[in-house]
Amino acid sequence: MRPLLILPGVIFLSACVLGPxxxxxxxxxxxxxxxxxxxxxxxxxxxxxRKVFTDPTLRPLIVRALKNNPDLVAATxxxxxxxxxxxxxxxxxxxxxxxxxxxxxxxxxxxAGKSSGSRSSENYELxxxxxxxxxxxxxxxxxxxxxxxxxxxxxxxxxxVQTSLIAAVATAYIDLQNLDERLEIARRTATSRTTSLDxxxxxxxxxxxxDLEVAQAKALLSQAQIAIPVTEQAIxxxxxxxxxxxxxxxxxxxRSGGLGRLESTLRIAGGLPSALLERRxxxxxxxxxxxxxxxxxxxxxxxxxxxxxxxxxxxxxxxELHNLLSSGSGNxxxxxxxxxxxFDAGRSGFGVKAAQARAKQALAxxxxxxxxxxxxxxxxxxxFQKTGEIIARRSQLxxxxxxxxxxxxxxxxxxxxxxxxxxxxERSLFNAELDLTDxxxxxLQAVVLAYRALGGGWK
Numbered sequence: 001m002r003p004l005l006i007l008p009g010v011i012f013l014s015a016c017v018l019g020p021x022x023x024x025x026x027x028x029x030x031x032x033x034x035x036x037x038x039x040x041x042x043x044x045x046x047x048x049x050r051k052v053f054t055d056p057t058l059r060p061l062i063v064r065a066l067k068n069n070p071d072l073v074a075a076t077x078x079x080x081x082x083x084x085x086x087x088x089x090x091x092x093x094x095x096x097x098x099x100x101x102x103x104x105x106x107x108x109x110x111x112a113g114k115s116s117g118s119r120s121s122e123n124y125e126l127x128x129x130x131x132x133x134x135x136x137x138x139x140x141x142x143x144x145x146x147x148x149x150x151x152x153x154x155x156x157x158x159x160x161v162q163t164s165l166i167a168a169v170a171t172a173y174i175d176l177q178n179l180d181e182r183l184e185i186a187r188r189t190a191t192s193r194t195t196s197l198d199x200x201x202x203x204x205x206x207x208x209x210x211d212l213e214v215a216q217a218k219a220l221l222s223q224a225q226i227a228i229p230v231t232e233q234a235i236x237x238x239x240x241x242x243x244x245x246x247x248x249x250x251x252x253x254x255r256s257g258g259l260g261r262l263e264s265t266l267r268i269a270g271g272l273p274s275a276l277l278e279r280r281x282x283x284x285x286x287x288x289x290x291x292x293x294x295x296x297x298x299x300x301x302x303x304x305x306x307x308x309x310x311x312x313x314x315x316x317x318x319x320e321l322h323n324l325l326s327s328g329s330g331n332x333x334x335x336x337x338x339x340x341x342x343f344d345a346g347r348s349g350f351g352v353k354a355a356q357a358r359a360k361q362a363l364a365x366x367x368x369x370x371x372x373x374x375x376x377x378x379x380x381x382x383x384f385q386k387t388g389e390i391i392a393r394r395s396q397l398x399x400x401x402x403x404x405x406x407x408x409x410x411x412x413x414x415x416x417x418x419x420x421x422x423x424x425x426e427r428s429l430f431n432a433e434l435d436l437t438d439x440x441x442x443x444l445q446a447v448v449l450a451y452r453a454l455g456g457g458w459k
């Protein structure tokens with residue numbers, strides 16, 4: 001029983017834990033997001049994605065992506081891996097028990113020395129061995145803390161992947177609707193310019209217009225005609241991109257309603273939060289990664305000191321199988337063992353320094369992510385505000401250009417000007433219409449980016 005007398009001292013020493021205590025990193029975040037002028041009512045960043053992306057065609061696409069996207073599936077399995085590793089780290093706190101059963105046959109040499117009796121013998125053994133490493137310096141507990149932090153980081157990383165995936169599907173769908181509108185503008189313009197070309201040809205045949213004006217009308221028509229296959233190619237590529245986000249093979253994508261319906265359902269509503277550090281899953285993951293790296297310092301420091309293990313072995317040993325389980329075959333041993341480094345050329349010390357450096361890297365990564373979060377939120381809010389102003393100005397520009405185009409056509413028909421005026425007016429109007437639909441796309445995407453930047457409702 002004397003080996004057991006050390007247990008009180010072991011329990012006392014095991015209260016010691018080396019290394020800094022893992023905690024959230026200190027930050028000096030601004031009190032508000034730049035450009036955040038909305039009243040702080042219900043938080044836009046807190047709303048579930050189903051309440052933000054309410055378009056009846058877009059929502060099923062997001063559901064399919066959340067079910068099948070390979071990146072999200074892989075992130076889910078990374079959680080399972082981290083959970084298993086956390087379980088293994090937790091198991092290190094408990095004793096291990098191994099069982100052995102064996103038979104050994106010995107045949108001695110007559111030439112190795114004096115021998116008497118039988119040259120052969122057999123031993124049978126049935127035993128159990130117990131081993132328990134006492135956590136003297138808290139290294140096991142720090143390892144357990146690190147594993148739990150990495151499990152939380154894996155869960156937050158999956159949430160970040162999900163938030164990014166939702167935003168990617170919504171953004172790609174807005175792009176697709178924008179391309180549909182660009183194609184419609186190109187086709188409508190090509191039809192109108194075909195009519196204009198016919199008119200110029202008729203005037204030339206009548207001696208009113210020249211071959212130069214016919215060539216100008218053809219060039220104007222070609223501009224719109226070229227835009228059609230270019231846009232169709234972009235549409236097919238965008239559909240394939242969306243199908244890839246859905247975890248599916250290339251193919252078409254159903255859509256309806258156009259940008260107009262999206263504009264009626266997709267908009268920033270409610271207050272805009274400034275507490276990004278508590279809201280974004282990628283920042284929560286970076287926080288847990290830093291805490292795991294901090295706990296690893298304690299693990300490395302514990303490796304520099306001796307380890308105390310309590311071991312015990314008990315069972316039965318007999319030279320005859322039928323006597324193996326008899327009382328006279330009992331055998332046991334118990335006792336502590338202390339093992340510590342004497343000389344390792346500084347290996348364990350360098351291990352501590354490496355762990356400290358990794359913790360500093362994780363802190364720098366967290367601070368960078370925090371700054372990036374505020375930048376993304378500010379950029380998204382600014383983009384939403386400014387694209388709204390751009391849409392208003394471009395709408396006014398198109399109204400003016402339509403008037404210019406109409407007057408240029410009337411002057412051309414009346415013989416007051418050449419077709420060059422019509423050419424300039426039509427080109428400007430066509431480009432302005434394309435620019436307007438692009439601005440409407442940018443305005444909608446700013447809502448998506450703001451939602452993602454503000455946390456994406458992941459909680």
